[in-house]
Amino acid sequence: xxxxxxxxxxxxxPLFIPHEGCGHDCVFCNQRKITGFQTxxxxxxxxxxxxxxLSTIKNPDCDIExxxxxxxxxxxxxxxxxxxxxxxxxxxxxxxxxIRLSTRPDYINERVLSQCAExxxxxxxxxxxxxxxxxxxxxxxxxxxxxxxxAAEMIKxxxxxxxLQMMIGMYGSSREDDxxxxxxxxxxxxxxxxIYPTLVLKDTRLAELYKAGEYAPLGLxxxxxxxxxxxxxxxxxGIDVIRVGLYPGEDLRSEGNIVAGPFHxxxxxxxxxxxxxxxIEADIISRGLKDCDYEIGAPPSETSKIIGQKGSNRExxxxxxxxxxxxxxx
Ligand code: SF4
Numbered sequence: 001x002x003x004x005x006x007x008x009x010x011x012x013x014p015l016f017i018p019h020e021g022c023g024h025d026c027v028f029c030n031q032r033k034i035t036g037f038q039t040x041x042x043x044x045x046x047x048x049x050x051x052x053x054l055s056t057i058k059n060p061d062c063d064i065e066x067x068x069x070x071x072x073x074x075x076x077x078x079x080x081x082x083x084x085x086x087x088x089x090x091x092x093x094x095x096x097x098x099i100r101l102s103t104r105p106d107y108i109n110e111r112v113l114s115q116c117a118e119x120x121x122x123x124x125x126x127x128x129x130x131x132x133x134x135x136x137x138x139x140x141x142x143x144x145x146x147x148x149x150x151a152a153e154m155i156k157x158x159x160x161x162x163x164l165q166m167m168i169g170m171y172g173s174s175r176e177d178d179x180x181x182x183x184x185x186x187x188x189x190x191x192x193x194x195i196y197p198t199l200v201l202k203d204t205r206l207a208e209l210y211k212a213g214e215y216a217p218l219g220l221x222x223x224x225x226x227x228x229x230x231x232x233x234x235x236x237x238g239i240d241v242i243r244v245g246l247y248p249g250e251d252l253r254s255e256g257n258i259v260a261g262p263f264h265x266x267x268x269x270x271x272x273x274x275x276x277x278x279x280i281e282a283d284i285i286s287r288g289l290k291d292c293d294y295e296i297g298a299p300p301s302e303t304s305k306i307i308g309q310k311g312s313n314r315e316x317x318x319x320x321x322x323x324x325x326x327x328x329x330x
Contacts, residue, residue, distance in 0.1 A: 013067060014069055027205035065098055085121075103124065117159065123191070126164055129166060130173055169218035178226060193242070291322035292322070307325065
């Protein structure tokens with residue numbers, strides 16, 4: 001029998017370009033806080049960081065992507081974009097398989113995409129945030145959803161993989177709006193997606209709205225529950241959800257920076273816990289289980305998701321049904 005081919009381990013070398021190229025001021029955004037970096041990255045600095053990062057990856061048989069995140073990369077001057085691409089291309093390491101970047105939908109055009117294709121950009125992630133033009137306008141995004149649709153089609157027509165990012169709980173958005181955004185994103189055929197709950201950050205217009213009582217962020221439980229619904233929808237359509245929740249870097253978590261909102265350092269993990277809780281609970285109810293052991297075979301990577309943060313799922317089933325979760329390694 002042929003042996004199953006092992007998938008190569010993937011690595012990302014993240015390079016953050018805070019607010020560079022962005023002439024907008026979305027109400028929720030304090031880009032420097034989100035990326036966790038205070039200084040802008042130059043192509044020379046990018047090279048140094050790539051070299052340093054590469055030296056830490058000892059695995060000879062892996063797949064490495066260089067990722068320009070954090071701002072609106074394709075809003076940079078075309079020549080500067082080229083210099084960033086050249087910085088990445090100057091590494092002859094065969095493990096580097098391509099570049100990925102994040103940008104705004106209205107910074108996508110033929111010239112930008114031609115250059116991306118020339119340098120082997122594999123994936124472009126667009127910040128969609130919402131599919132409702134009313135919500136986009138209230139949040140001062142500066143583009144409509146039609147622009148997202150156009151950019152998504154253009155990216156795919158260049159043979160570049162599409163990634164889409166959405167937010168939940170934005171100013172003026174409802175649960176129905178967020179679910180509709182997820183469904184419209186699915187319709188655009190991305191290979192991957194990210195889900196970010198809206199946080200109220202210091203020094204943003206959203207913080208003013210919050211203080212004036214005009215905006216109420218989602219509660220943590222509400223955000224977890226809504227993210228679960230959206231995550232399940234994406235997965236049901238074969239879309240790889242590569243992040244749920246903002247990266248909890250030191251700067252984001254610095255004293256007083258998060259004014260309000262559903263922040264948790266392991267937000268994505270809470271959502272995964274909830275998915276398992278609901279699945280197991282549906283099974284317990286359908287089989288009428290009570291006061292018994294419930295055996296689950298799971299690989300080590302899933303164990304903590306099943307048990308829940310600090311054993312929360314284990315406790316939940318014990319208290320509610322007298323059911324004891326017993327994990328068997330497979
Ligand atoms: S476009 Fe992106 S970087 Fe610019 S203000 Fe909006 S969220 Fe921040």
